[in-house]
Amino acid sequence: MELKGYLNGFFKFDDFRPGQQETIESVLTESHTIAMLPTGTGKSLCYQLPGYLLDGAILVVSPLLSLMQDQVEQMMAMGEKRVIALNSFLTPQQKAKALTELERYKFIFISPEMLGMDFVLASLRKLKISLFVVDEAHCISQWGYDFRPDYLRLGELRQQIGQPLTLALTATAAREVRADIAEKLCLDQWKEVVYSVDRPTISMVIEHADTFQEKLERTVELVKFLQGPGIVYFSSKKIAEQAAAYMRENGVRKVMAYHGGLDSESRILIQQQFINGQLDVVCATSAFGMGINKENVRFVIHFHMPLQIESYLQEIGRAARDGKDSTAILIYSPGDEQLAFQLAEGELPDRYQIERLFAYLKDHKLGYKELAQYTEDLIRICGFTEIQWRIVEEYLSSLSHTDLDLDSHSLIQMIERRLAVKNGKVRKMIEYVHAQECKRSVILKAFNEKPEKRPEYCCSICGVDMDHYKKMEPGDNEMLIKLDWKQDLASILLLSERIK
Amino acid sequence: MGVTYLESVVLYLLKTIKGERTIYSLYHLFQGKRSSQTIQDAHLYQITPYFQVFPSVTRESLERMVKSLRDRNLVKEAAESKVIVTEYGMETLERSLKEKPLPVFMNGWKYHQTTEPFWERLTLLVQVCSNLVHHESSYIPVRNKKDTLFWVKQYISKQGINRYILAERLYMELASALDHENTRPELVVLRLTGYKKIGLTITQAAEMAGLEPSHYHFEFLNTLHAMLDTVLEKASDYPLLSGLVSQGEREVPLTLSTDKTYGLIQKGYSLEEIAAARNLKQSTIEDHVVEIVLSIKGFNIDAYVSPEKQKKILQAARDNSARKLKQIKERVSDATYFEIRLVMAKYGEEQWN
Ligand SMILES: [Zn+2]
Numbered sequence: 001m002e003l004k005g006y007l008n009g010f011f012k013f014d015d016f017r018p019g020q021q022e023t024i025e026s027v028l029t030e031s032h033t034i035a036m037l038p039t040g041t042g043k044s045l046c047y048q049l050p051g052y053l054l055d056g057a058i059l060v061v062s063p064l065l066s067l068m069q070d071q072v073e074q075m076m077a078m079g080e081k082r083v084i085a086l087n088s089f090l091t092p093q094q095k096a097k098a099l100t101e102l103e104r105y106k107f108i109f110i111s112p113e114m115l116g117m118d119f120v121l122a123s124l125r126k127l128k129i130s131l132f133v134v135d136e137a138h139c140i141s142q143w144g145y146d147f148r149p150d151y152l153r154l155g156e157l158r159q160q161i162g163q164p165l166t167l168a169l170t171a172t173a174a175r176e177v178r179a180d181i182a183e184k185l186c187l188d189q190w191k192e193v194v195y196s197v198d199r200p201t202i203s204m205v206i207e208h209a210d211t212f213q214e215k216l217e218r219t220v221e222l223v224k225f226l227q228g229p230g231i232v233y234f235s236s237k238k239i240a241e242q243a244a245a246y247m248r249e250n251g252v253r254k255v256m257a258y259h260g261g262l263d264s265e266s267r268i269l270i271q272q273q274f275i276n277g278q279l280d281v282v283c284a285t286s287a288f289g290m291g292i293n294k295e296n297v298r299f300v301i302h303f304h305m306p307l308q309i310e311s312y313l314q315e316i317g318r319a320a321r322d323g324k325d326s327t328a329i330l331i332y333s334p335g336d337e338q339l340a341f342q343l344a345e346g347e348l349p350d351r352y353q354i355e356r357l358f359a360y361l362k363d364h365k366l367g368y369k370e371l372a373q374y375t376e377d378l379i380r381i382c383g384f385t386e387i388q389w390r391i392v393e394e395y396l397s398s399l400s401h402t403d404l405d406l407d408s409h410s411l412i413q414m415i416e417r418r419l420a421v422k423n424g425k426v427r428k429m430i431e432y433v434h435a436q437e438c439k440r441s442v443i444l445k446a447f448n449e450k451p452e453k454r455p456e457y458c459c460s461i462c463g464v465d466m467d468h469y470k471k472m473e474p475g476d477n478e479m480l481i482k483l484d485w486k487q488d489l490a491s492i493l494l495l496s497e498r499i500k
Numbered sequence: 501m502g503v504t505y506l507e508s509v510v511l512y513l514l515k516t517i518k519g520e521r522t523i524y525s526l527y528h529l530f531q532g533k534r535s536s537q538t539i540q541d542a543h544l545y546q547i548t549p550y551f552q553v554f555p556s557v558t559r560e561s562l563e564r565m566v567k568s569l570r571d572r573n574l575v576k577e578a579a580e581s582k583v584i585v586t587e588y589g590m591e592t593l594e595r596s597l598k599e600k601p602l603p604v605f606m607n608g609w610k611y612h613q614t615t616e617p618f619w620e621r622l623t624l625l626v627q628v629c630s631n632l633v634h635h636e637s638s639y640i641p642v643r644n645k646k647d648t649l650f651w652v653k654q655y656i657s658k659q660g661i662n663r664y665i666l667a668e669r670l671y672m673e674l675a676s677a678l679d680h681e682n683t684r685p686e687l688v689v690l691r692l693t694g695y696k697k698i699g700l701t702i703t704q705a706a707e708m709a710g711l712e713p714s715h716y717h718f719e720f721l722n723t724l725h726a727m728l729d730t731v732l733e734k735a736s737d738y739p740l741l742s743g744l745v746s747q748g749e750r751e752v753p754l755t756l757s758t759d760k761t762y763g764l765i766q767k768g769y770s771l772e773e774i775a776a777a778r779n780l781k782q783s784t785i786e787d788h789v790v791e792i793v794l795s796i797k798g799f800n801i802d803a804y805v806s807p808e809k810q811k812k813i814l815q816a817a818r819d820n821s822a823r824k825l826k827q828i829k830e831r832v833s834d835a836t837y838f839e840i841r842l843v844m845a846k847y848g849e850e851q852w853n
Pocket of ligand 1: 439
């Protein structure tokens with residue numbers, strides 16, 4: 001049978017999205033493959049479909065717990081029962097149980113640190129692994145914008161489980177990053193399936209506002225003018241909340257803020273309300289959108305610029321998944337650069353925090369093995385944020401010997417190198433914002449791509465008629481607040497025929 | 501000038517503790533701190549309904565609120581971190597409560613361990629049933645805790661009835677259990693998720709109901725606890741709903757560590773032996789015993805305080821309205837603080853109220 005037949009049989013889709021078929025074919029011919037597919041093209045299908053055609057388990061390494069969890073839930077929601085996530089969410093008992101019955105599972109998602117554990121490796125070695133998938137593979141590269149030290153061992157671990165056929169997936173990785181991925185994973189030969197980062201159905205617009213207030217007002221104006229649904233991205237939880245409140249005061253009714261500071265119930269509800277069409281707009285931090293599959297997002301507004309072009313592409317890529325014209329608008333105001341640099345720096349621990357940490361380790365004669373035990377104290381004493389602490393902990397726990405003076409020095413150097421990389425990324429983002437040439441071509445150049453033909457609605461430099469994205473539907477009819485709670489309850493639990 | 505609902509609750513509690521405890525005791529009460537001091541005080545002042553009903557409160561927000569109450573002359577400082585309600589404060593409180601009464605069915609102490617799992621299971625059960633009757637198998641559960649998902653799945657298959665009957669039963673039980681006067685069932689129903697209808701978040705529900713978020717929160721708990729009262733009293737009439745509360749969660753529970761101590765006490769170990777065996781301080785074990793006395797009615801303390809000494813301590817406490825351990829200790833010099841705390845824990849409520 002042709003691949004398309006399987007696609008239809010297993011997933012009920014008629015057509016592949018760009019890059020899927022080439023990637024799957026490459027994998028099925030037993031070639032190690034690095035696939036760079038734009039976000040929203042359904043990367044997971046690239047290992048799910050081979051999963052059904054290959055004999056043996058698919059092992060997927062994924063860097064973000066939330067992403068992994070979403071992926072597993074979606075597969076379960078689609079009716080796939082043979083899927084499991086091995087990560088720190090499992091209790092030791094659940095972990096032990098899962099490991100003894102691994103052969104029951106077709107799709108095994110695993111976090112890099114779990115993969116590094118000896119007893120896990122031992123269980124995995126007993127399995128037939130038909131495909132080793134590295135998701136978000138750019139995290140393995142020091143050049144990548146989201147470098148994660150715990151990804152560095154993946155090459156070695158891959159050797160230990162018998163060098164299985166490998167698929168590295170990423171949304172955005174320039175050429176040098178792809179070469180780095182292959183090297184770190186110890187692939188001698190590999191195929192690359194590289195799909196353009198270009199999303200021709202999304203126009204790229206930069207607007208300017210002189211002040212914060214002006215920016216806020218312009219955002220509300222846009223949200224009211226544009227056809228929804230849409231997402232507005234902020235780099236601060238507080239401002240996302242403020243903006244959502246401001247929008248509500250100004251007549252945008254179905255809008256909510258979404259960020260990591262919300263409790264988990266609210267996060268799930270808001271996400272699902274958005275998917276279900278109960279919300280038109282979400283004022284979000286970058287925490288929103290991962291793993292969300294909503295086809296008809298019509299606009300993405302950036303109230304703050306992201307810290308790198310890669311994130312920007314990922315975020316605007318949440319629009320237009322149904323292939324219909326959509327727009328991405330970034331509103332810039334003077335001072336945004338400083339904010340971006342500050343945020344980039346704030347993600348990393350600073351020299352004083354590191355020095356304080358090592359002074360404490362020295363005073364209390366602690367080794368790196370005991371870090372986890374003292375996490376709370378250390379975070380408090382050194383004033384680390386969660387992200388900062390994760391970086392420090394990952395680095396130190398990867399060291400085999402303890403030499404406080406040397407390690408303190410090398411950690412500070414590592415952080416300085418990463419800060420330089422991050423600052424470089426921010427500068428590229430700023431250049432993009434200020435570029436006086438076609439925005440699309442600036443992005444393509446950043447990824448060593450040649451611009452092909454320009455879409456009609458290209459970018460603010462080429463000129464975009466915003467009326468194209470104007471709200472079509474008249475204001476939705478006000479949903480009446482039902483006062484009869486029993487009727488509400490009945491409409492949830494009884495088939496609608498019965499309550500008439 | 502009026503007060504917000506949360507302010508009226510705080511004023512009420514401040515009035516009740518009469519400046520004998522610091523404002524931080526309210527913080528611990530709202531947080532549901534499992535220290536013997538907090539648990540003892542909650543019983544002593546009969547404010548157990550407020551135990552752990554507002555865990556999102558912070559020290560700072562409480563300080564800010566008390567300062568604002570002071571600035572408006574509703575309370576005045578009695579001592580460091582202690583305030584008493586002024587006459588004006590009393591009047592304002594009374595007026596406010598007439599309009600927006602306190603949540604009478606809310607019972608934080610009784611249900612603090614039950615509320616969350618019950619609500620998690622209920623919301624998930626409703627969502628699953630709703631999708632079942634609509635033949636929708638692909639949706640994202642509103643709960644992401646593995647334990648909850650597994651529990652509800654098991655629970656449904658255990659019922660062994662077809663989906664339509666299950667959903668209808670759930671409807672009947674909910675419609676009846678929520679129908680409780682002086683509560684607001686719509687505040688609960690707004691939050692429920694079903695087939696192609698996602699429930700509202702707390703903030704949204706509060707806005708929809710036109711309540712300030714903290715008022716919504718207390719009304720919601722009030723309604724939920726009233727429903728729990730109904731469901732657990734007549735469990736046979738509410739098989740589906742009462743089954744959502746696990747047996748262990750119905751008793752006022754002990755903290756894990758206290759429970760271990762309790763187990764050892766029942767086996768006949770002395771407190772010294774328990775401290776040694778568990779490698780804990782004697783004072784920690786003593787805290788556990790106080791918690792046990794507060795939680796388990798009928799727990800006999802004669803082994804720790806002789807009946808005569810109990811009488812002496814009670815007598816001293818009776819003459820001493822300030823309820824200070826220290827003052828009792830001065831009168832009964834041969835009693836230890838631990839013994840006094842035990843007696844107060846055991847007889848506290850009957851004694852003073
Ligand atoms: Zn252009």
